[in-house]
Each structure stands twice: as structure tokens, then as C-alpha cells.
Amino acid sequence: MVRVVLAAIPMPGHLIPLLPIGRHLVENGYDVTVLTSEALEPLAGDIVNSPRGRLHPLRGKAAFDGNRILAEFPVVKDTPAGYRQVIVAPQEMFIPPIPEQFRAVQEVLEAGDPATTVVIHEGFFHGTWPLLLGAPGLRPAGTIGLGVSVLTLEDPRLPPFGFGAAPDLSAPGERRARDLRDRLHREFEPVQKQLDDVLAGLGAVDRAPYYWDSFSLLCDTFFQLSPPGLEYERGSLPEHVELIGRPGSPATAHFDAPPWWNDVVTADRVVFVTQGTLNNENHGALIGPALEALADSDALVVATFGGRPVPPDLVVPANARVISYLPYDMIFPHTSVLVTNGGFGGVQAALMAGIPLVVAGDTEDKPEVAMRVEHAGAGINLRTGLPGVPAVRQAVERVLRDPSFRSRAEGIRDEYRARDPLARIKDEVDRMASSPRAGRRQAGHGISGVLGLPGR
Incomplete structure (x- = not known):
């Protein structure tokens, strides 16, 4: 029996895009474990309360209150609008939970057969990154990353994620994009080191790519949940990255219309x-x-x-x-x-x-x-x-x-409308679950050979 883990940080906007996927898989006979905070369990109630569903709650720093972000992370609240937010948010919100996320993934894998388990995680959940960088532990049959924000992967011709700058493929535009990228990477160095230190503490033998690139690089397959028409034209994408559109949400079952x-x-x-x-x-x-x-x-x-x-x-x-x-x-x-x-x-x-x-x-x-x-x-x-x-x-x-x-x-x-993301994801789950490398325990074998990443 194929088992799927749906993992999301405890923010409603990050879990909600995964819910149609979970419903579709449960309806098609898959066991589905939702890995997020207990506070968000009601959002996934129809999945986790079904005979084939369950919740595995995140703990510690990984279980922050996603409905009170500004209160939970005052440094983020006090950061001025602009590109500095894509530096501060990982530092405060997204990197510190990695150890608890990693432990939760291992707990879920230990509770079943890793060889027939596929982890589907939205991009801001980083609990599978240590495994892909060589940390010891059980590894699932495959990992599927989902882009629930815009595509953050850098392109040498485009401005980097964070500035909200318009693409300009002229020679001056590409020079400006390069200058912005160099500026951002310089200021991001302490955060990248923070990420390296956290991953090394979990046993990773390879360094991660640039943080915002890692969303789509540190997974076996990455599905951006938007169509090409909502993204910038790019020279090329890695073979494992695909824009598949977004699953629709179920119709509202009951609507109390206001008097007007x-x-x-x-x-x-x-x-x-x-x-x-x-x-x-x-x-x-x-x-x-x-x-x-x-x-x-x-x-x-x-x-x-x-x-x-x-x-x-x-x-x-x-x-x-x-x-x-x-x-x-x-x-x-x-x-x-x-x-x-x-x-x-x-x-x-x-x-x-x-x-x-x-x-x-x-x-x-x-x-x-x-x-x-x-x-x-x-x-x-x-x-x-x-x-x-x-x-x-x-x-x-x-x-x-x-x-x-x-x-x-x-x-x-x-x-x-021309895309069927639920069918595409299900097909990828089936492909991964039949892979001969499924479930092997990592022991210092990362993905540096695949991505050309530096070792430690």
C-alpha cells in the first residue's frame, strides 16, 4: 500500500493548497498522513478523520502559531517592506524549525514502510532537506516539493526573488538583475551560513544551494502550483521542475448569505x-x-x-x-x-x-x-x-x-483548466513508489553529484 505524507508549515495559506491533493489521494485508496501543527487539524479534518488519514503533529519550533505570525516573530513584523523581508523571514521563521521538522519526518517514516512512502511538502517545509544532503536517516521512496508561492528559483537573466522587480531582458536589464542578485547574495551570507550550520548539525554532508533555490532543487520532483502564464519566461528549468497549475478547491457546502x-x-x-x-x-x-x-x-x-x-x-x-x-x-x-x-x-x-x-x-x-x-x-x-x-x-x-x-x-x-495537477501528482507518487531506490537509509550520501553541490 502506497503511503503519502503531506507536510506543511503551520500557516493556513501553506496547508490549504495541499488539501485537494490529500482528498484526491484518499479517495483513490492511498494512506495519507498530514504533517503540520495540531492547530491546523480542523482545516484537514475530512482527510485526517477518514479511515485512510491521520495527523502527525509538528512540535517545538516547528509548531509556531501561523495565525499570529506578527506576534510570534516581532523581528519580521519590524522589518521594513522590501527585499529585506526575504532575508529576515528565513532567519527567524523558516530555518530554525528544520530540526523538529526533520525529526517529525523520521517519526512518520519509522511508523510505516519508507520504501512505499512518498513525502509531498510545500516549499517552505524543509524537513526533508537534510536527507537529500546526506544526513543519516530513513529516506522515503521520493520527495515532491510544491511551489505554493511564486517560483523562487533564480534565472541569470531575471531579477532575484525578493525585489518585486520587473523582468527586463535587454542588456541593461540583465546587468541590473545581476547587480541586484549580487547585492542580495552578499547580504544573505549570514542566513546561508545559518542554514549550513543547522543542516550540518543534523549530519548533512553537502551544503545546500542558495536558500531560495533550494525550494525547487532539494527534492526529487518539484511541481510549481501555477501555470506558465503566471510566471516569467525563463531560458530553461531543471528537468525535475514542472509548472502544473493549481488544484481547485471544493465548492462551499453551506453558505449563510448576508441580508444584502x-x-x-x-x-x-x-x-x-x-x-x-x-x-x-x-x-x-x-x-x-x-x-x-x-x-x-x-x-x-x-x-x-x-x-x-x-x-x-x-x-x-x-x-x-x-x-x-x-x-x-x-x-x-x-x-x-x-x-x-x-x-x-x-x-x-x-x-x-x-x-x-x-x-x-x-x-x-x-x-x-x-x-x-x-x-x-x-x-x-x-x-x-x-x-x-x-x-x-x-x-x-x-x-x-x-x-x-x-x-x-x-x-x-x-x-x-487545461491542466490536471491532481492526476499529475498521483502519477508521480506511483512512479516514485515503484522506484528500486525507495526507503534506503542515508549514510553520508547526498546529492552533490546530481546538483554539483560543494561537500563539507
């Missing part, structure tokens, strides 16, 4: 505004300016707060409706444009529905997401997380007026 829902159903145009579920405490960053900017619009404006209560001091114009939360599959069929802070999950959900966007985000990966929307022609990137009222108004009016944005968004929607 008929206004949405009958409106000619609806502008949906959200600041997502992460870093959304300050509604004045985007929701407030958007409500003010569109107060005189003939469109109906609907704003949600990512599950947080609607602020009592919020000024709500006559043409606006506000609510704590709305399921995307309920509001998107009526949405003309999405105004968002650029969370990758929400942006992808909109594009899967063919909805153009106005994006205003400057924290985490949001500048990179926003620039990809701009580059794809599917929306407008305001290039700030604190847009002014005129900028929001002009951007929304332009997207509503210019049909090219919706046309391009619908083109990307068609790319999603």
Missing part, C-alpha cells in the same frame, strides 16, 4: 476588496482607501476582512457592503475586479475564475506576486502596500474600462 446578498446578485458590476488572511490587521492599508476611492462609483463594492471582525470605526459608503468573510466561490461569479494585497492563494483563485486584479502589496512575497500579475497583463500593480485613494480609483476604473485585463485573466484561467 441580493444586491450582489443583481449588481451590474461588483468590485471585491480583500486584504487576505495574513498581515491584515490594518484595514486602513487597502480596504479603507478602496472604500473611499469607490464611494462615487456605480459599482457595488464588497469588502471582507479575512475572518477578522469588521472594524466598528469603518466608514462604509452607501454603495459598499462589508463582512468578515465570504467564500471565493460565492463572490467570484459576480466579481468584475478584485482589489487585493497580493496573497498568492487569493490571486490564483481570482485568475482561476478569469477575474482581473488591482494589487497593492509590499510584504512577504506580495511584491513578486503583484509584478507577475502586471507582467501577465491580468491586472494593475500599484507597487505599494499603502496606496492612496486616487491611485486605487484610477486603477479600478482602468481595469473596468479596458477589456484587455479581463481577456488576459481569462487566458490564464484557460491555462489552469
Whole structure:
């Protein structure tokens, strides 16, 4: 019997993309272990409570509270918006949990047959990296990495992940990309050393590639959960890296419509505004300016707060409706444009529905997401997380007026529809589970010969 481990750091936006995969595998007779924090168990309830599913909880530093990131990691909170965040976040959030993640992976492998176990992990879960770098321990039949953010793998012609810079393949553009990459790598050296030290402490014999490259290099197969139309053109990708699109989410089973829902159903145009579920405490960053900017619009404006209560001091114009939360599959069929802070999950959900966007985000990966929307022609990137009222108004009016944005968004929607990521992942699981190298115990044999990595 093939067993699959779904591993994610304890942040909802990182676990949620894995859940359709888990459901599909359980329905097809696979045993599935979800490896994340106990706090997120309710999100995976239909998987872990099924006869073939279970939860293996992360412990210690690996079980941080992903719903309170800014409180859990004040250094990240205090880091100014911009590329410094892609230096500080690994240092504070993503590298320290590796030992506990590694131990949890070993515990799961010891509880069954490693030779028929495949580990599927989202890119920010690094608990399999030590094994691939030669650390002693049980090794599964294979590891599949999933890109739940934009593709972070560097290309010599493109700006590095973190700056949110537009690609420019001219000679000056490539020189600028190289300068940005050199600058980032110099400043990243202490974090890379931190990563090396943590991995060496677990017995790794090879050094990891550059941290943000490791997401797609330190796995047997890497599936980027987005289509080519949402990524930059690249000279080439490693053979084991593939863009497969994103699995769809199940339809909302029960929807308690708010009293004003008929206004949405009958409106000619609806502008949906959200600041997502992460870093959304300050509604004045985007929701407030958007409500003010569109107060005189003939469109109906609907704003949600990512599950947080609607602020009592919020000024709500006559043409606006506000609510704590709305399921995307309920509001998107009526949405003309999405105004968002650029969370990758929400942006992808909109594009899967063919909805153009106005994006205003400057924290985490949001500048990179926003620039990809701009580059794809599917929306407008305001290039700030604190847009002014005129900028929001002009951007929304332009997207509503210019049909090219919706046309391009619908083109990307068609790319999603043309792909079957669940079938592709299942096929790869089957291939790995039948591999003759499955389950061998690592004892100082890393992947330096494959990737040309330096030994220690």
C-alpha cells in the first residue's frame, strides 16, 4: 500500500493548497498522513478523520502559531517592506524549525514502510532537506516539493526573488538583475551560513544551494502550483521542475448569505476588496482607501476582512457592503475586479475564475506576486502596500474600462483548466513508489553529484 505524507508549515495559506491533493489521494485508496501543527487539524479534518488519514503533529519550533505570525516573530513584523523581508523571514521563521521538522519526518517514516512512502511538502517545509544532503536517516521512496508561492528559483537573466522587480531582458536589464542578485547574495551570507550550520548539525554532508533555490532543487520532483502564464519566461528549468497549475478547491457546502446578498446578485458590476488572511490587521492599508476611492462609483463594492471582525470605526459608503468573510466561490461569479494585497492563494483563485486584479502589496512575497500579475497583463500593480485613494480609483476604473485585463485573466484561467495537477501528482507518487531506490537509509550520501553541490 502506497503511503503519502503531506507536510506543511503551520500557516493556513501553506496547508490549504495541499488539501485537494490529500482528498484526491484518499479517495483513490492511498494512506495519507498530514504533517503540520495540531492547530491546523480542523482545516484537514475530512482527510485526517477518514479511515485512510491521520495527523502527525509538528512540535517545538516547528509548531509556531501561523495565525499570529506578527506576534510570534516581532523581528519580521519590524522589518521594513522590501527585499529585506526575504532575508529576515528565513532567519527567524523558516530555518530554525528544520530540526523538529526533520525529526517529525523520521517519526512518520519509522511508523510505516519508507520504501512505499512518498513525502509531498510545500516549499517552505524543509524537513526533508537534510536527507537529500546526506544526513543519516530513513529516506522515503521520493520527495515532491510544491511551489505554493511564486517560483523562487533564480534565472541569470531575471531579477532575484525578493525585489518585486520587473523582468527586463535587454542588456541593461540583465546587468541590473545581476547587480541586484549580487547585492542580495552578499547580504544573505549570514542566513546561508545559518542554514549550513543547522543542516550540518543534523549530519548533512553537502551544503545546500542558495536558500531560495533550494525550494525547487532539494527534492526529487518539484511541481510549481501555477501555470506558465503566471510566471516569467525563463531560458530553461531543471528537468525535475514542472509548472502544473493549481488544484481547485471544493465548492462551499453551506453558505449563510448576508441580508444584502441580493444586491450582489443583481449588481451590474461588483468590485471585491480583500486584504487576505495574513498581515491584515490594518484595514486602513487597502480596504479603507478602496472604500473611499469607490464611494462615487456605480459599482457595488464588497469588502471582507479575512475572518477578522469588521472594524466598528469603518466608514462604509452607501454603495459598499462589508463582512468578515465570504467564500471565493460565492463572490467570484459576480466579481468584475478584485482589489487585493497580493496573497498568492487569493490571486490564483481570482485568475482561476478569469477575474482581473488591482494589487497593492509590499510584504512577504506580495511584491513578486503583484509584478507577475502586471507582467501577465491580468491586472494593475500599484507597487505599494499603502496606496492612496486616487491611485486605487484610477486603477479600478482602468481595469473596468479596458477589456484587455479581463481577456488576459481569462487566458490564464484557460491555462489552469487545461491542466490536471491532481492526476499529475498521483502519477508521480506511483512512479516514485515503484522506484528500486525507495526507503534506503542515508549514510553520508547526498546529492552533490546530481546538483554539483560543494561537500563539507
